[in-house]
Amino acid sequence: MSDAVVVRTTDLTKVFDETVTAVDSLNITVRENAIIGFLGPNGAGKTTTIKLLLGLQHPTSGSASVFGMDIGPDSLDIRKRVGYLAQDPRFYDYMSARQTLRYVCRFFYEGPRDMIEERINETLDIVSLTEVADRPIKGFSVGERQRLGIAQAYIHAPDLLILDEPAASLDPMGRRDVLELLMQLRKKTTILYSTHILSDVQRVSDEVIIINKGKLVTQSNIDRLLADKDSSYSLVTRGDSDVLHDIFSAQAWIGRVLHNVENGQYHWDISVKDIEIAEGHLLKLALTANGVFVVDFGRRKHHLEEVFMNLVEGEKSG
Numbered sequence: 001m002s003d004a005v006v007v008r009t010t011d012l013t014k015v016f017d018e019t020v021t022a023v024d025s026l027n028i029t030v031r032e033n034a035i036i037g038f039l040g041p042n043g044a045g046k047t048t049t050i051k052l053l054l055g056l057q058h059p060t061s062g063s064a065s066v067f068g069m070d071i072g073p074d075s076l077d078i079r080k081r082v083g084y085l086a087q088d089p090r091f092y093d094y095m096s097a098r099q100t101l102r103y104v105c106r107f108f109y110e111g112p113r114d115m116i117e118e119r120i121n122e123t124l125d126i127v128s129l130t131e132v133a134d135r136p137i138k139g140f141s142v143g144e145r146q147r148l149g150i151a152q153a154y155i156h157a158p159d160l161l162i163l164d165e166p167a168a169s170l171d172p173m174g175r176r177d178v179l180e181l182l183m184q185l186r187k188k189t190t191i192l193y194s195t196h197i198l199s200d201v202q203r204v205s206d207e208v209i210i211i212n213k214g215k216l217v218t219q220s221n222i223d224r225l226l227a228d229k230d231s232s233y234s235l236v237t238r239g240d241s242d243v244l245h246d247i248f249s250a251q252a253w254i255g256r257v258l259h260n261v262e263n264g265q266y267h268w269d270i271s272v273k274d275i276e277i278a279e280g281h282l283l284k285l286a287l288t289a290n291g292v293f294v295v296d297f298g299r300r301k302h303h304l305e306e307v308f309m310n311l312v313e314g315e316k317s318g
């Protein structure tokens with residue numbers, strides 16, 4: 001990722017019908033060569049934000065720039081440098097994938113005309129549609145349609161790809177193909193994509209932007225977001241384990257101690273305030289307690305899903 005800013009929004013706001021605030025004073029930044037997961041619950045304002053960036057809708061107030069150009073007056077120039085996959089891409093079903101890409105090239109491809117067929121072949125190859133390139137789209141699987149959608153967004157070699165739910169409604173294999181494709185494309189372009197599938201985001205993105213009710217909840221590097229939360233341990237014991245509760249609670253470096261008992265095994269969730277002390281002492285405390293047998297011990301790995309839920313739920317109650 002470089003420091004060059006590709007997208008910047010400043011207090012971007014969109015109100016529909018004077019009553020629905022879909023995007024509310026949003027400030028986000030997308031840097032060059034980043035791959036960013038754009039997250040939020042249903043109705044959070046992701047699609048509206050994307051449409052504002054593309055000039056397909058107009059802000060009620062605030063502003064945004066893409067490649068330093070204003071989304072209002074410069075939207076046509078912005079579109080030349082951006083590839084966009086809509087949430088529900090539509091195609092002419094009687095056309096083949098190759099004909100569809102030729103058709104899109106008429107609008108967006110600005111390179112030499114004699115290079116068009118080469119560019120189409122190259123793009124079909126990237127999205128693994130070469131073999132079905134000349135069949136009508138109406139026979140395409142959902143995964144093939146989605147990859148064609150990405151191909152039509154990418155055909156003019158855009159500097160920024162904006163994909164609205166590229167992996168929605170795909171089976172695990174289709175999702176894997178799309179994720180692999182994104183990883184490949186990110187070497188050549190910046191990618192902002194919205195999704196509900198948090199495990200995918202954790203696998204392929206460097207950053208996340210989370211919004212809720214049109215407002216920014218957080219924009220953060222994923223590792224940092226997860227590391228901040230990564231201070232709890234899981235421990236499984238059997239034997240006279242009740243005693244551990246008092247032992248753990250007596251330590252100043254231990255915070256919350258939770259446990260439940262299943263089939264005679266105690267499953268502990270212990271959050272710690274000082275990881276260094278915990279690394280040296282926590283397991284020892286359990287091992288040296290009378291009548292307690294340790295079955296399993298480890299640092300709890302946090303998943304984006306959990307962090308996302310906490311952040312969005314926190315907003316609700318806050």
Ligand SMILES: Nc1ncnc2c1ncn2[C@@H]1O[C@H](COP(=O)(O)OP(=O)(O)OP(=O)(O)O)[C@@H](O)[C@H]1O
Pocket residue numbers: 016017020021022040041042043044045046047048049
């Ligand atoms: N054209 C419109 N007219 C009125 N309200 C709209 C319009 N477009 C969106 N909204 C409202 O704005 C809010 C944000 O919608 P948006 O589609 O941007 O959310 P989203 O995060 O993309 O949701 P999802 O994940 O369900 O696709 C919703 O309350 C929606 O009903």
